Amino acid sequence: MEIDERRCFGYVLGLTMVLQEESIRMWHRLGEVSPEKLGDAVQQTHWAVQLVMAFTDAFEWSSLDMNHDNLKWYEDHQALVGHRVPTGFRAGLRISDLSLLILDKDTSIREELCLHGHTLEQSLAWLSVHTRKLTSRLSNDPLTLRDYGVPAHGVSEGKPFSTRDEEAFEELSYWYGNAANALRDVAGSKHSASSVRCWPQHINICTRIVVESDELQNDEKWITVGMNPGDSVFDEPYIYVNPWPCEPDWELPSLLGNGHWYRDSWTGAVLTGRDLVLAYSPEIQARQLSDFLRSAIAANYDLLEISQSAEGSVSS
Numbered sequence: 001m002e003i004d005e006r007r008c009f010g011y012v013l014g015l016t017m018v019l020q021e022e023s024i025r026m027w028h029r030l031g032e033v034s035p036e037k038l039g040d041a042v043q044q045t046h047w048a049v050q051l052v053m054a055f056t057d058a059f060e061w062s063s064l065d066m067n068h069d070n071l072k073w074y075e076d077h078q079a080l081v082g083h084r085v086p087t088g089f090r091a092g093l094r095i096s097d098l099s100l101l102i103l104d105k106d107t108s109i110r111e112e113l114c115l116h117g118h119t120l121e122q123s124l125a126w127l128s129v130h131t132r133k134l135t136s137r138l139s140n141d142p143l144t145l146r147d148y149g150v151p152a153h154g155v156s157e158g159k160p161f162s163t164r165d166e167e168a169f170e171e172l173s174y175w176y177g178n179a180a181n182a183l184r185d186v187a188g189s190k191h192s193a194s195s196v197r198c199w200p201q202h203i204n205i206c207t208r209i210v211v212e213s214d215e216l217q218n219d220e221k222w223i224t225v226g227m228n229p230g231d232s233v234f235d236e237p238y239i240y241v242n243p244w245p246c247e248p249d250w251e252l253p254s255l256l257g258n259g260h261w262y263r264d265s266w267t268g269a270v271l272t273g274r275d276l277v278l279a280y281s282p283e284i285q286a287r288q289l290s291d292f293l294r295s296a297i298a299a300n301y302d303l304l305e306i307s308q309s310a311e312g313s314v315s316s
Helices: 021-026 039-057 120-132 166-188 282-303 308-313
Strands: 071-074 079-082 090-094 099-103 109-114 197-199 204-214 219-228 238-244 260-263 267-272
Touching: 021 166, 021 282, 039 079, 039 090, 039 099, 039 120, 039 166, 071 090, 071 166, 079 099, 099 120, 109 120, 166 204, 166 219, 166 282, 219 282, 238 282, 267 282, 282 308
Parallel strands: none
Antiparallel strands: 071 079, 071 197, 079 090, 090 099, 099 109, 197 204, 204 219, 219 238, 238 267, 260 267
């Protein structure tokens, strides 16, 4: 289908939208800070998230088969929050001001530390002290960070966190909040979709839609829909929809919403931050994203030769 003449930011077809009207109303306009200028905020957030995981790792988790190794966006706190530990508490990170949170059993804030001016070591020491207050079962050993191969940054070399660029951290928080709401709508429309989670290795937030599964053959096909705040592929936030498995010789269809295909280190549909923020209106940004997701998800189903209407045949 030829859609070039429709690739304008006010374009809305009378077709089913991926984003629900509530998510469109809740959309925070993006672009106050250019997407390519969020790199430092992203890198500091990446290291700060590791503190949340250190809190979670301090408790016995072996029986959970690493299912705790992710975070969820909590709209009330505008924060990425880890799983509840056996004592009922959770740790989280409010991105807008880079504050480390410890939440009570009812998810109210019990303790918090603004990381600005504190080193990674000092922050880990603070977290260790407050973690031990929550249980008598922990040793006096300091909490430790996992080795996820997070890219080096000044904070990993002993420099303190800095949120002097307040607008960048607030903008990054909007990217996560908007993405979490959009992905929740995607996951809610597909019965085989996973819950929306953020993964500390790359701090991408995503859902995975299993579209075909054969347990006897140990074979699955799936589509991952997510937001990456920026990495070695794109130095800005981007929305992606990619299939598994993929074939190098696929003929890739056109996409709506200013999306395009990436097919270097992986194959997938991409909507970059700079292409999304060109639309000034928050409603038009949200609807542009919805158009992109609708066309990209449909294209991924077609590439995997799966009918969306047949998704219900996925085995458990």
